Amino acid sequence: MAKKRIYELAKELNVPSKKVLGVAQANGIKVKNHMSSLDAAQEKTVRGAMTNKSQPSGTNRSKATETKQRTTNQNAKPARQHQTGAKPQSKQQHHANASQSKPTTKSNHTKPDKQQQSARSQQTTGHKATNSTTKPKNGGGKFGGSLNRNNNNNKNKKKRRNNRNNRFSNMYSKNQRIRQNHKKKAPTVRKNRPLPEVLVYEDGMNAQDLGKLLHREPAEIIKKLFMLGMMVNQNQSLDKDTIEVLAEDYGIQAQEKEHVNVSDIDKFFEEEENNTSYQAPRPPVVTIMGHVDHGKTTLLDYLRHSHITAGEAGGITQAIGAYQLKQDDHLITFLDTPGHAAFTEMRARGANITDITVLVVAADDGVMPQTVEAIDHAKEANTPIIVAVNKIDRPNANPQHVKEQLMNYGLVPEDYGGDTIFVDISAKNGTNVDELLNMILLQADVMELKANPRQNGAGSVVEARLDRGKGPVATLLVQQGTLHRGDPIVVGDTFGRVRTMTNEAGQDLESATPSTPVEITGLNAVPEAGDRFVVFDDEKTARAAGEERAKEAQMEERKQNNRVTLDNLFDSMKQEDMKQVNVIIKADVQGSVEALSDSLKKIDVEGVNVNVIHASVGAVNESDIALAKASNAIIIGFNVRPTPQAKLQAETDKIDVRLYQVIYNAIDDVTAAMKGKLDPTYVEEVTGSIEVRQIYKASAVGTIAGGMVSEGYIRNDSKVRLVRDGVVKYDGELGSLKRFKDDVKEVKQGHECGLTIANYNDIKVGDVIEAYHMKEVAPK
Numbered sequence: 105m106a107k108k109r110i111y112e113l114a115k116e117l118n119v120p121s122k123k124v125l126g127v128a129q130a131n132g133i134k135v136k137n138h139m140s141s142l143d144a145a146q147e148k149t150v151r152g153a154m155t156n157k158s159q160p161s162g163t164n165r166s167k168a169t170e171t172k173q174r175t176t177n178q179n180a181k182p183a184r185q186h187q188t189g190a191k192p193q194s195k196q197q198h199h200a201n202a203s204q205s206k207p208t209t210k211s212n213h214t215k216p217d218k219q220q221q222s223a224r225s226q227q228t229t230g231h232k233a234t235n236s237t238t239k240p241k242n243g244g245g246k247f248g249g250s251l252n253r254n255n256n257n258n259k260n261k262k263k264r265r266n267n268r269n270n271r272f273s274n275m276y277s278k279n280q281r282i283r284q285n286h287k288k289k290a291p292t293v294r295k296n297r298p299l300p301e302v303l304v305y306e307d308g309m310n311a312q313d314l315g316k317l318l319h320r321e322p323a324e325i326i327k328k329l330f331m332l333g334m335m336v337n338q339n340q341s342l343d344k345d346t347i348e349v350l351a352e353d354y355g356i357q358a359q360e361k362e363h364v365n366v367s368d369i370d371k372f373f374e375e376e377e378n379n380t381s382y383q384a385p386r387p388p389v390v391t392i393m394g395h396v397d398h399g400k401t402t403l404l405d406y407l408r409h410s411h412i413t414a415g416e417a418g419g420i421t422q423a424i425g426a427y428q429l430k431q432d433d434h435l436i437t438f439l440d441t442p443g444h445a446a447f448t449e450m451r452a453r454g455a456n457i458t459d460i461t462v463l464v465v466a467a468d469d470g471v472m473p474q475t476v477e478a479i480d481h482a483k484e485a486n487t488p489i490i491v492a493v494n495k496i497d498r499p500n501a502n503p504q505h506v507k508e509q510l511m512n513y514g515l516v517p518e519d520y521g522g523d524t525i526f527v528d529i530s531a532k533n534g535t536n537v538d539e540l541l542n543m544i545l546l547q548a549d550v551m552e553l554k555a556n557p558r559q560n561g562a563g564s565v566v567e568a569r570l571d572r573g574k575g576p577v578a579t580l581l582v583q584q585g586t587l588h589r590g591d592p593i594v595v596g597d598t599f600g601r602v603r604t605m606t607n608e609a610g611q612d613l614e615s616a617t618p619s620t621p622v623e624i625t626g627l628n629a630v631p632e633a634g635d636r637f638v639v640f641d642d643e644k645t646a647r648a649a650g651e652e653r654a655k656e657a658q659m660e661e662r663k664q665n666n667r668v669t670l671d672n673l674f675d676s677m678k679q680e681d682m683k684q685v686n687v688i689i690k691a692d693v694q695g696s697v698e699a700l701s702d703s704l705k706k707i708d709v710e711g712v713n714v715n716v717i718h719a720s721v722g723a724v725n726e727s728d729i730a731l732a733k734a735s736n737a738i739i740i741g742f743n744v745r746p747t748p749q750a751k752l753q754a755e756t757d758k759i760d761v762r763l764y765q766v767i768y769n770a771i772d773d774v775t776a777a778m779k780g781k782l783d784p785t786y787v788e789e790v791t792g793s794i795e796v797r798q799i800y801k802a803s804a805v806g807t808i809a810g811g812m813v814s815e816g817y818i819r820n821d822s823k824v825r826l827v828r829d830g831v832v833k834y835d836g837e838l839g840s841l842k843r844f845k846d847d848v849k850e851v852k853q854g855h856e857c858g859l860t861i862a863n864y865n866d867i868k869v870g871d872v873i874e875a876y877h878m879k880e881v882a883p884k
């Protein structure tokens with residue numbers, strides 16, 4: 105049997121959902137609101153309880169009747185005591201009659217309860233009026249009005265009062281008429297205007313908005329919602345569920361209005377990418393990576409000069425960041441930006457444009473740190489690697505050794521049973537370069553690279569610059585569809601119309617199909633490498649999207665970058681349903697790299713574990729920061745420091761770089777962060793500095809430095825650092841702090857003081873003593 109929702113059962117039983125909800129909860133059924141459902145057994149329980157409940161409610165009713173009767177009797181008592189029992193009633197009738205006797209035919213429609221109300225109101229009014237004008241002669245008090253009315257000696261007063269009462273009665277029935285007319289209108293409107301077949305709504309609409317769509321008064325909607333167990337006013341936003349339940353209640357379908365966010369070009373990009381109605385093969389896009397000096401540039405240069413595309417008499421005349429070569433009538437697109445930093449930077453910006461990575465390894469040098477980095481970057485991006493073992497012309501070349509080395513990184517050559525393609529080349533002489541290109545085409549063939557050229561162009565920015573004459577110039581790689589000259593286009597946060605479009609030979613192009621790199625002009629600003637572009641059907645929408653994106657980008661910049669850090673790791677894990685914490689390890693020696701890597705991998709906190717995406721020896725460099733940014737990773741440095749550029753980059757990109765001297769501390773911190781129990785960290789806060797002007801030696805206390813607080817202040821509990829010629833000589837605790845002969849708590853800027861440093865005596869005139877303390881910073 106199907107489950108029944110609370111509101112459905114309530115509707116069936118003709119009671120408010122709240123009541124059913126209450127009964128269900130009282131019977132120990134775990135239900136939250138009117139949308140909660142009951143299984144067959146629970147429904148039975150609730151139904152049973154509801155029937156039982158109707159018993160007590162019947163009892164209540166009889167009790168209520170009893171109470172009412174008692175009240176009536178009690179009321180009747182004093183009335184009888186005053187012997188005026190029937191009088192108030194006759195008064196009511198009197199006033200009711202009075203009001204009816206007026207020539208207002210509409211008052212005939214007055215509902216009985218309203219009539220009574222009217223009469224009650226008049227009674228009170230009359231009562232008050234009497235009290236204020238006349239003091240009761242017989243008895244007075246509560247029933248004074250009635251008594252007065254019985255006083256035959258006061259006929260004039262009675263007449264005046266009746267007139268006044270009639271006036272009130274008139275006024276009242278007028279108001280009532282207005283109200284009734286107003287009320288009466290609603291049902292007529294409802295009856296005359298049919299409900300729409302489908303309620304096309306937006307999340308967050310209120311009763312008023314829905315009233316307009318449903319041709320119903322907001323009050324009716326509020327009432328319906330009340331019956332469904334929701335108390336709302338007409339301006340309160342309603343969620344999707346509620347709106348859908350409401351539509352169901354009206355017996356119509358509900359359909360959420362689709363919002364086309366023109367600024368979400370990623371969505372358009374993906375749509376174009378997923379449009380497989382027509383598929384045509386496309387050339388592969390290749391990036392060359394490898395260690396410094398292993399021959400990346402030499403290879404790219406060789407290719408550029410030897411394999412220019414057919415029909416381009418002038419060859420490659422301009423460096424536009426990418427170019428296409430022809431090998432056996434097949435095109436290959438090379439990204440002309442060697443190095444994995446550029447590659448990962450693009451990926452960090454969402455552009456995964458490389459299909460194949462060519463890893464250049466010098467046969468005379470072997471696997472080096474950046475070779476490993478490149479492997480990790482390519483693996484992270486899920487691109488297959490073809491190894492070009494370079495410099496085989498060199499006498500000390502040992503390609504075999506390179507193969508063996510690379511097997512340790514999962515790159516197993518085909519002749520060793522693996523599936524990694526290795527080609528021994530000499531980029532300098534061009535030896536086997538054709539073979540390399542053939543292997544690239546073979547790999548591309550296996551990958552069956554295809555795209556749909558019959559749709560709007562979409563792709564990524566390879567390079568962009570501002571040209572004095574041409575304005576913003578961008579090299580785009582078309583990844584989907586066909587880009588035409590004149591197309592309205594949104595590129596990153598900028599927009600425009602493709603004014604000119606040229607290839608690497610400087611030739612004008614009318615159109616560019618997938619995998620073609622082109623240089624375009626016509627944008628209103630310079631986009632960034634890695635930005636996506638999408639062609640729009642009309643310029644107006646392109647402009648709207650571009651402007652919206654520029655606004656969003658500004659807002660985004662203002663917001664803090666929301667990167668994973670050890671401080672927010674626990675929250676991120678919870679919010680993003682993380683199963684793995686990405687970590688990059690840098691250490692001083694290979695042994696530490698391995699020890700740290702193994703230990704971190706073993707951490708498992710509630711099913712979340714550490715994923716070491718890169719681990720190597722050396723300082724934390726810019727490439728590490730780029731990889732951390734692209735993979736939302738934390739960098740753990742052991743006995744190493746970041747390079748100045750990496751430090752700057754980490755600050756800009758908000759990458760958490762943690763530096764440790766003790767492996768266990770690193771493991772403890774990561775574990776604690778994963779458990780959400782990271783201890784507060786301490787940051788140093790320099791409070792002041794003292795110039796040493798005199799030295800006294802005392803056998804009992806050691807060297808006493810006399811000086812002047814040149815900046816800030818020093819306290820007797822300050823930590824101190826002795827700096828001589830810009831170099832830190834000693835870091836420790838303050839021994840004592842005095843002014844003249846007295847111990848003091850604090851000495852401020854501009855005052856002289858005497859001090860000693862605990863366990864340290866090598867203080868000289870001209871030294872600077874920096875005072876600081878450690879400030880606790882709670883984890884965010």
Ligand SMILES: Nc1nc2c(ncn2[C@@H]2O[C@H](COP(=O)(O)OP(=O)(O)OP(=O)(O)O)[C@@H](O)[C@H]2O)c(=O)[nH]1
Pocket residue numbers: 394395396397398399400401402403442494495496497498529530531532533
């Ligand atoms: N003998 C020989 N020398 C080569 C070969 N390939 C490159 N070289 C030389 O190696 C040196 C470095 O080559 P590059 O192409 O600049 O190396 P790279 O990998 O681009 O270096 P970076 O751009 O600094 O990362 C140059 O002097 C090249 O002439 C080769 O196949 N044989």
